[in-house]
Amino acid sequence: METTWEHRLRNAGLRVTRPRLSVLDVLAGHPHVDADTIATAARAVHPSISPQAVYGVLKALVGGGLARRIEPAGGPALYELRVGDNHHHLVCRECGAVADVDCAVGAAPCLTPSAAAGFVVDEAEVVFWGLCADCQVARRQHGYGTATAIGEGVGA
Amino acid sequence: METTWEHRLRNAGLRVTRPRLSVLDVLAGHPHVDADTIATAARAVHPSISPQAVYGVLKALVGGGLARRIEPAGGPALYELRVGDNHHHLVCRECGAVADVDCAVGAAPCLTPSAAAGFVVDEAEVVFWGLCADCQVARRQHGYGTATAIGEGVGA
DNA sequence: TCCTTCTCTTGACCTAGTCAAGACAACGGT
DNA sequence: ACCGTTGTCTTGACTAGGTCAAGAGAAGGA
Numbered sequence: 001m002e003t004t005w006e007h008r009l010r011n012a013g014l015r016v017t018r019p020r021l022s023v024l025d026v027l028a029g030h031p032h033v034d035a036d037t038i039a040t041a042a043r044a045v046h047p048s049i050s051p052q053a054v055y056g057v058l059k060a061l062v063g064g065g066l067a068r069r070i071e072p073a074g075g076p077a078l079y080e081l082r083v084g085d086n087h088h089h090l091v092c093r094e095c096g097a098v099a100d101v102d103c104a105v106g107a108a109p110c111l112t113p114s115a116a117a118g119f120v121v122d123e124a125e126v127v128f129w130g131l132c133a134d135c136q137v138a139r140r141q142h143g144y145g146t147a148t149a150i151g152e153g154v155g156a
Numbered sequence: 157m158e159t160t161w162e163h164r165l166r167n168a169g170l171r172v173t174r175p176r177l178s179v180l181d182v183l184a185g186h187p188h189v190d191a192d193t194i195a196t197a198a199r200a201v202h203p204s205i206s207p208q209a210v211y212g213v214l215k216a217l218v219g220g221g222l223a224r225r226i227e228p229a230g231g232p233a234l235y236e237l238r239v240g241d242n243h244h245h246l247v248c249r250e251c252g253a254v255a256d257v258d259c260a261v262g263a264a265p266c267l268t269p270s271a272a273a274g275f276v277v278d279e280a281e282v283v284f285w286g287l288c289a290d291c292q293v294a295r296r297q298h299g300y301g302t303a304t305a306i307g308e309g310v311g312a
Numbered sequence: 313t314c315c316t317t318c319t320c321t322t323g324a325c326c327t328a329g330t331c332a333a334g335a336c337a338a339c340g341g342t
Numbered sequence: 343a344c345c346g347t348t349g350t351c352t353t354g355a356c357t358a359g360g361t362c363a364a365g366a367g368a369a370g371g372a
Contacts, residue, residue, distance in 0.1 A: 015318060019320070050322075
């Protein structure tokens with residue numbers, strides 16, 4: 001199962017180029033990054049890469065099914081290499097940290113909308129908003145109350 | 157239960173102004189609108205209202221719990237007056253149309269992430285992506301295949 | 313090696329939205 | 343009814359994040 005990035009690019013009908021390999025390299029090392037961070041990190045390997053090239057590469061990777069784009073409200077789009085499985089995300093309201101989370105029950109009943117209003121649904125996107133471990137600690141240290149007092153459970 | 161906008165604004169600790177009433181009026185007539193559409197529509201009632209005033213008013217309304225802001229990926233933020241209940245949204249990939257949908261099972265099991273990775277979760281946001289009835293018809297007419305062939309069911 | 317085609321670079325442009333300063337209006341007190 | 347305080351609106355500059363188009367350059371098949 002030794003599938004290299006080169007193979008995967010070719011399988012997706014994409015040419016193998018230095019910018020693309022650099023971007024894939026960065027994505028492999030960082031689970032959820034925005035385009036700007038990718039550009040900065042990729043420049044360490046391939047100094048001449050332009051921000052627009054990164055956008056182009058990312059669009060190609062997403063189009064080819066090698067990467068996935070997520071767009072949390074109130075922040076830049078993030079990219080990840082974990083594709084094909086049905087996983088969702090935990091997003092920290094404070095620092096924007098993102099963690100993957102598997103759906104507890106797969107194609108769950110609540111993910112089939114009760115009244116579809118004539119829509120044909122093909123994807124259910126779930127984002128859990130909250131506070132990451134680090135920001136909980138930071139809040140407690142600043143006397144903003146305990147982290148457990150922040151919400152009254154999960155609103156669905 | 158005759159609660160006027162004026163009452164609601166005061167209850168939220170907000171002053172009652174013409175721009176705010178205009179915006180509330182527009183929101184009452186359109187379930188999901190972006191700031192620009194609100195500005196255009198509000199100008200019919202209050203011609204001198206500025207785009208920035210609309211942003212300010214919307215921020216105040218959201219802060220006061222009179223409106224809710226939703227930010228579907230790839231589009232401007234939308235605002236709605238339906239607040240306080242736990243409802244989600246169906247978004248059309250083609251035309252951006254939005255429909256409300258109640259969660260089928262309330263605080264459902266799948267909305268409690270299996271592994272929270274140290275996060276304290278206070279909200280679960282669900283967006284169903286698909287094709288609205290109108291766009292299904294439009295696709296069929298243009299020979300892009302049947303609408304029912306677009307997705308293989310709901311991915312969770 | 314050559315040629316075609318795709319991809320990258322460069323640079324202009326765009327949307328959606330924020331921030332700051334001052335004019336103005338709302339509303340509590342007299 | 344008026345006045346003063348304070349919150350809100352107008353005006354205008356500015357920002358982030360991202361798209362679009364044209365041409366230079368590299369990838370890969372013949």
